[in-house]
Amino acid sequence: MNNRSRKVFAALAAGSALLAAAGCSSSASASKSPVGTVQFWTLQDPTNTVQQAAVDTFNATGQGKVSMSVIATDGFKDKVRTGMGSSQMPGIFFNYGGGSLDDYVKAGKLVTLDSALKAQFLPAALQAGTVEGKLVGIPARGTQPVFLFYNKKVFTDAGVQPPKTWSDLTNLVQVFKGRGVTPFTVAGSGTSSWTELMWIEYLVDRLAGPQLFQKIEGGDWSQWNDPAILKTAQMVKSLVDSGAFGDNFGSVNYGAGGTSTLLAKGKAAMELMGSWEYATQQGADPTFAKDGMGYVAFPTVDGGVGDPADVVGNPTNYLSVTTAAPQTTAAAFLKTTYSDSYVEGLVAKGEVPVTTNAKQALAKAPDPAYAEFQYDLVSTAPAFTQSWDQALGLTLGTPLLTEIQKLFNGQDSPQQFVSGVLAIKH
Numbered sequence: 305m306n307n308r309s310r311k312v313f314a315a316l317a318a319g320s321a322l323l324a325a326a327g328c329s330s331s332a333s334a335s336k337s338p339v340g341t342v343q344f345w346t347l348q349d350p351t352n353t354v355q356q357a358a359v360d361t362f363n364a365t366g367q368g369k370v371s372m373s374v375i376a377t378d379g380f381k382d383k384v385r386t387g388m389g390s391s392q393m394p395g396i397f398f399n400y401g402g403g404s405l406d407d408y409v410k411a412g413k414l415v416t417l418d419s420a421l422k423a424q425f426l427p428a429a430l431q432a433g434t435v436e437g438k439l440v441g442i443p444a445r446g447t448q449p450v451f452l453f454y455n456k457k458v459f460t461d462a463g464v465q466p467p468k469t470w471s472d473l474t475n476l477v478q479v480f481k482g483r484g485v486t487p488f489t490v491a492g493s494g495t496s497s498w499t500e501l502m503w504i505e506y507l508v509d510r511l512a513g514p515q516l517f518q519k520i521e522g523g524d525w526s527q528w529n530d531p532a533i534l535k536t537a538q539m540v541k542s543l544v545d546s547g548a549f550g551d552n553f554g555s556v557n558y559g560a561g562g563t564s565t566l567l568a569k570g571k572a573a574m575e576l577m578g579s580w581e582y583a584t585q586q587g588a589d590p591t592f593a594k595d596g597m598g599y600v601a602f603p604t605v606d607g608g609v610g611d612p613a614d615v616v617g618n619p620t621n622y623l624s625v626t627t628a629a630p631q632t633t634a635a636a637f638l639k640t641t642y643s644d645s646y647v648e649g650l651v652a653k654g655e656v657p658v659t660t661n662a663k664q665a666l667a668k669a670p671d672p673a674y675a676e677f678q679y680d681l682v683s684t685a686p687a688f689t690q691s692w693d694q695a696l697g698l699t700l701g702t703p704l705l706t707e708i709q710k711l712f713n714g715q716d717s718p719q720q721f722v723s724g725v726l727a728i729k730h
Contacts, residue, residue, distance in 0.1 A: 341633075347375060349654050354649035357645050361645070384397055393628040395630070402621070402694050404697060408626075417638070421439065424442075425642065425658050426658045427688070441622030444622055447688075448579050448614065448617050451681065453598070453599050454598045458480070463706030467600075469606065470528060470606060473672045485570065485571065486573070489549070489553070489572035491557050497551055502616065503693075505616040507536040511609070512606040513611065515685075594671070641659075642659040642661065654666065666679060673692045
């Protein structure tokens with residue numbers, strides 16, 4: 305452990321500015337003792353043991369207490385929503401960033417975190433934790449970028465390389481179709497259209513850059529009229545019509561028994577998916593995960609103004625502080641999220657942390673090469689756009705997924721797709 309990390313739990317000065325009230329905090333929170341017990345609500349997942357270890361270590365420092373409550377996935381969002389509207393508001397809570405925090409910021413229930421914290425994390429991972437220009441969430445878990453996975457044997461047998469450009473990609477569609485292999489597996493069944501969204505996200509970013517969706521996320525819904533949106537829809541239609549996704553993707557689900565199995569068994573050559581695909585394959589076909597699966601960044605698109613180093617996906621998950629928290633205690637506890645012990649704990653769980661000190665810990669990852677690929681992808685990304693359905697929230701994100709599914713299924717033309725999305729928000 306380096307000297308900086310040994311000081312993670314050092315006492316904060318009484319006038320600590322790590323947390324500054326955002327909006328108009330209530331008089332109750334303003335008069336609250338800065339040191340006390342922080343109620344910390346978090347999602348149930350494999351990283352809870354890492355979080356609990358941080359809580360236990362912190363509670364031994366005498367800077368106040370943190371009480372961690374683990375909440376099951378199914379009821380988590382509802383419990384947070386209810387709690388944030390009551391007198392039982394948590395002091396710190398786990399969240400998905402982006403649109404999920406908008407209402408809380410507007411209501412003045414979150415505190416703005418000191419900009420000095422930014423130096424501890426990769427810049428691209430902080431974007432979804434920033435709302436209205438205020439840093440209100442810092443990374444609490446690993447990163448989950450989206451990129452292309454491929455079956456190494458299928459590529460070797462065909463004598464081809466993974467695509468670097470859009471032209472490469474479309475040429476490979478014909479190569480694999482000619483060999484009786486589905487070029488790209490995608491899940492289009494039921495509520496699986498989030499897998500189709502990834503194609504839209506990347507194409508819009510490559511064509512127009514991240515600024516276009518940033519305007520949409522910021523409230524300018526008319527930006528769906530941008531030519532890059534129609535061009536993206538046309539490119540998707542061309543892919544579908546060319547057989548890039550096969551003939552039956554509308555009945556395929558994501559995961560083992562669906563897209564992941566098609567890729568592992570060589571029935572499909574490639575899959576555009578989030579980094580969690582590795583864990584999915586590990587559980588279903590560990591031999592393929594270790595030796596048979598390759599991965600590359602999404603290709604460049606000719607004529608696009610977006611930076612080819614941009615990524616989309618889930619930058620990470622976040623911790624946010626509310627006005628109900630004793631502020632000095634909350635500020636001190638946030639420092640645990642970039643300590644060596646916390647970072648190493650995440651890596652041991654297969655996570656790829658987005659802290660600036662994570663690189664050195666990745667050598668101990670279950671698959672160091674895969675972990676370092678992700679870290680390098682994110683650390684060099686000029687922009688990391690959060691998954692649109694998460695960024696926009698349920699009210700706008702859910703009908704957007706429906707429109708995307710209709711485009712992929714051929715129910716709507718590209719122009720009808722644009723019109724349908726514009727109609728979501730009148």
